[in-house]
Amino acid sequence: MTSLADELRQPAPPSSFRVLLPPGWTQHQPNESGRKQLTDSIRSRFKQAGRPDVEVKLTFMVNRQWTAMTRMGAVALYMPTEDTEVPVPMTIIAVPYTVTAGKTIDADIRSRAGGPVEATDLPFGRVYRWVETQASVNGEQGAYARSISYLYPVPGKQPTRGMLIATSILHLDSEVTEQMLENLTVLSDSIAETFRWK
Template sequence: MAIRGERMNSLRESLGVTPDPDFDMKLPPGWSRRAVDEQTFETMVSGLKRRLMQEHKPELYTETRRLLKRSFDDMRQNGAFAFFVATEQAPSTLWMPASMVASIRRPEPGSSLDDLARNLIVNHGATPLLGDVRTLRYEQEKTIRLGAESIVSRTVTYLIPVPGSKRRRALQIVGGLSTPVDMPADDPYVVSAKFLFDSCASTVTWHAPVQ
């Protein structure tokens, strides 16, 4: 399933600067692209409440809504403009507790994407995605606490230079999933989830810039 991107930087357009080009990315069955905005949040909250009522689990609504709100707040704080998750109520939908989040990443003032890439290679073990030197890939994980329990947050980050940006901006896509603390990194589920992220990120293509 190919998803056509929206304009990634409305501020650039409002300032009269040529907006960054759109991008496409193939997604798993039943996944879709959503904007990081209040309308999307309210739509997801309504769907969440409906599902929990159907499953006779209304007691989970308040806590689950809180976690969803925190997720949206984190995405906004990190400059995300879109995210990709399973949304379609269909037998073919690939349901899994994972998502992919898109944002624009810039190097520190006075440096370039090449400087950023070198830093990620040295300090985070970044490598080309599936041998494609145009896309840099690196993994991170951390243990976080949710109430009385702990989970491991695992992320795979991809950086793809934005065409026409003179290597000053990169599309950043972060694939994330949460696992129990006792699930090893080589567990088949973790490996398959990372392969799924790789497969999606490797399909990113760009459209001609908006004139």
């Protein structure tokens, strides 16, 4: 049994974190200003490319996903903001995660994830990763989403909290090839690997 003195000597669990971003990416608060910035960027890029049809569909998809992100309680949003030759249809959010009462974090995440879960032990702790694919997004035929999720438990013996880093790659059937999807998945993994508790 742990004494009160032992408990008081334990370091407090971290409450903040950091993620390193590649050039051209920035962190935003997941609020109305961030949503407007993302949809304005989509409109600008696809109008310049002469693809108003893609612009309309992706803007609709972003707005629907933004609503879901707000409901999830996201605390940070990461996205590319610099104009590039090829638009990067990818956003990453950070969402606090709380384990269901009576479950371990391992059992909880495996029951809640939308796909097979990989658990990897790294020098700074364990990370869980899984991938989901939607053949249509919010009823939009031909609109696809790949979600890549990473759960970082708060350090400790039996964590009941963690941080979920969730990547969403939105695309249309004719717009993003399988190779580009794989490249964006590698980019997502590279960004998520920089996560550290502070």
